[in-house]
Amino acid sequence: MTETPNQNTKKSDALLSDFKARMKIFHSSEDDYLKSILEASTMEILQLCGEFDVLTYPLGKELIFERSRYAYNDQLEFFYPNFQESILNISFDLMVGETDGN
Template structure:
């Protein structure tokens, strides 16, 4: 994401926001800025831990971003890392091997 323009980053975050709100059953827009900041932080953290990928084409990575965001939204972030350690490692290995087809 670092090489993307600010407009591209905003587009990607907006797409993630829409999907995340649907998943979390959030139907209002009063928290959109807060949710965007959570999604941006979660994306940056997952990219740091696993490597960069396109969330729109790699469902396992997008799921991990959403899970971290869910934990952050519910003020339970300290439980994310131990609960998702295996997923973090598996996605890291997938990205090292270039396997981002979502299988």
């Protein structure tokens, strides 16, 4: 199922709002920059772990936020070694969930 541009915008805005709350960012001057970080993080985590709904799967959303936090603080090279176990666990969790439905 493909999402419409309007659905993508709503999902992007919701993710941005949640991320800003988590990071305690109260201004909007960096919103475009933060959206680009969140988009890149979402694409990377989905590619590494598998498909999931970024707003309703809390472990995946958390991993997206962590990668985004590292990117925001120019420390992205430390994300992968620090979260390798989480990436593997989520990948396995999603894989097991897929096979349960077949």
